[in-house]
Amino acid sequence: MKVIFTALFLFILLQPIFAGKLGRFMRVSGEAVKMSIETGEIFDITAGSELFAGQKIKTGENSTVEVLLNDGTGILIKEATSLDFYGILNVRGSPAMILQLRYGKVNISLKNPNNQIPLILKTPAAIACNYSADFSAIASEYETRILVYRNRMAMMGTGPQAKKIIMLFPEEEVSVVRGRGTLGPVKTQFEIMSWWLDFYEVVDNHRKIVRKDRDSSYLDWIIRKRSF
Numbered sequence: 001m002k003v004i005f006t007a008l009f010l011f012i013l014l015q016p017i018f019a020g021k022l023g024r025f026m027r028v029s030g031e032a033v034k035m036s037i038e039t040g041e042i043f044d045i046t047a048g049s050e051l052f053a054g055q056k057i058k059t060g061e062n063s064t065v066e067v068l069l070n071d072g073t074g075i076l077i078k079e080a081t082s083l084d085f086y087g088i089l090n091v092r093g094s095p096a097m098i099l100q101l102r103y104g105k106v107n108i109s110l111k112n113p114n115n116q117i118p119l120i121l122k123t124p125a126a127i128a129c130n131y132s133a134d135f136s137a138i139a140s141e142y143e144t145r146i147l148v149y150r151n152r153m154a155m156m157g158t159g160p161q162a163k164k165i166i167m168l169f170p171e172e173e174v175s176v177v178r179g180r181g182t183l184g185p186v187k188t189q190f191e192i193m194s195w196w197l198d199f200y201e202v203v204d205n206h207r208k209i210v211r212k213d214r215d216s217s218y219l220d221w222i223i224r225k226r227s228f
């Protein structure tokens with residue numbers, strides 16, 4: 001697994017295995033577009049339209065997009081998010097589905113428990129390698145937060161202070177700050193599991209992750225007892 005993480009630091013080492021249709025859009029709410037990662041050409045999104053390798057999804061404020069991949073993996077792309085779908089690539093001789101969350105919030109549910117191809121999620125601050133976990137991720141320019149709901153997954157930071165592989169188990173949450181290392185993993189309160197993505201927002205031109213309604217939310221009161 002460490003070989004996979006090492007190779008992902010250098011995208012030049014990744015060679016396409018499958019560059020065709022990856023899945024389709026199940027639901028689109030609000031403003032969202034898909035575009036070519038290479039050329040920037042923009043395409044409209046409608047429910048039932050197809051998603052191909054080499055495309056990027058961008059959502060606006062108060063918008064969500066649901067994607068179903070060919071292997072049954074469900075991806076919920078929340079508001080103000082930019083997610084790149086590179087497709088199935090050759091990572092040092094092994095196939096892997098590569099996604100890059102540049103900023104924003106996503107939830108990923110793997111429907112196939114026997115999936116042999118890992119899903120790799122890269123963010124500006126971290127890399128996560130997942131075979132069977134259901135998880136959510138929030139990314140800004142300098143921080144990444146990940147919460148695991150089911151099964152387990154591995155992740156590591158991308159900075160020089162955070163290159164240790166960490167295993168995350170159900171109900172565990174971790175925060176990786178670029179250049180400062182990792183906080184966690186710690187157990188997440190059950191009361192906020194279903195609210196977790198909506199409890200945070202990415203602000204300051206995608207540079208920071210902050211809690212919503214910091215002074216008034218009951219859920220914030222719960223989280224204040226935590227270390228991050």
